[in-house]
Amino acid sequence: MVASQTYPLESAPLTGVAKITTTRHCWMQCRFCDFSQFIPVLFDTKIPPCLPLADAKSRLATMPDSVGLIKIRGGLSFREPFTYFRSLVRTVADGFNGPIQAFSPIEINQWHRVEQRPVRELLSELKWAGATGLGPGGSEILVQSWRDRLSPHRIEATAWTTLAQLGWDTGLPPSAMVLAGQWLSAADIKSHLQILSAYSWHHIEVKMFRSVALQPELEPMHILSLCHLVAETRELLNDTPIYVNEPPGGISHDARIMLTQAGADGFYTTLEAIEP
């Protein structure tokens, strides 16, 4: 009966996530992103409006009960002011009792730069509106050579982590992410995890990368490599919960058991996507 002791009997709990996208408009143009829409900001640019508050409210009312977490993303709009995003968080918090991960350091930095307001003030207003934590953002690879190659317009790794850590002061515990792509070498993953382990995080998300059209070099990670990555993360950040962010369509029960065995504490699966 030695073999049965190493396998968990059940997989770690599955949390249903509702993703609220305020806008698809984004100027960052990260190479792995096929979700955002780039519109250059010129004199007469027509930037599409963000998700109307009334729409968010009506969609939230019909949301399934199994949703245990709401993630709000996509704040990189020059059209709406910060108060719009604050009101959106307020609207969501009025209709939902669970945790709300609102935005990430990327968006905080954008509002800080555009509206010239102190970061702590922005964070405490989000907290007042009802957010319970800062999200890990889209896909932060904290290794600078990869940032140069894939997402050169994101803020640098040190700025990102510093902004995230400010969340602890205002009661918005930050979370971080490990992007699981087959193109990351063992050394890249190790240096990314070492940067993460220098700070404290509410939880770590392992995001299963999905393949991007016309970019065969950016392939998703194999399940065995993913288990190895989760085990490595568990070893280095041994007291931080690890959640595996499932791709659209979910993963098999076997894969969940294998990842739980490697050290995952939970799974996030998207149940509802609210978009403009």
Place this chain on the structure above:
Amino acid sequence: MTQPLYWIPTLFLPEQSQPFYDPLVKMFLSAHQGRGHIVSPQPLGIQIPSLALTQPQSGYVYHVNADRDQPPVKHRLEITDVVVSCPTGIEDASLARLDTIYRLSTIRRITLTRDTPRHPLFVLSQALDTVLQSFPQITIGIDVQSFGWDAAAHFAQKFPALQLDGIDDNQLWRLIQLGQVLGRPVWLDDFSRHPKPLPGLPQFKVSDPPPIDVHRIPFSSRFR
């Protein structure tokens, strides 16, 4: 040298359309560089490297699905390939069937299938361990279609002696990808013992960022 993973492309000939067996088999073999395993209801008119019959017949390998077919228990059989659901305990009926065939014949290959997709991994792991230790001289494989690719990859890593069976042509890339992750070569094979190594999947390099030309404005290449 790490143990290779073998890919045995298999053609199951249907009961009907018997006049078309020979051209079908020729086309199948030419599509797989002359290699491939044929499972047929009757002997064929042409000489092929690797053949098994779904009926017991002297001089031929008998391909038996122990869960579906009832092997004749009267006389001794020739060499057999057995497909059986993975025995998960001493009282499992498939274990009794496997034992019957083992006593009657020389088993060349055992392919284990998974009954239900929710069959727990720890039960399967123990079962595979037991089967591998019980028949060290027989090739043991698992049916990837019923096990699922995630469980198959896990067991291929855990038990290097295990083979992966039931892989279609359109799933071959998954086997090659698994071979690359495990660092094991993949060989095209059948039972004629003339394996041939298969090339790996193409690897693409993530390109470097474009150099910034400071003598032109704007600096960023995105806006040019």
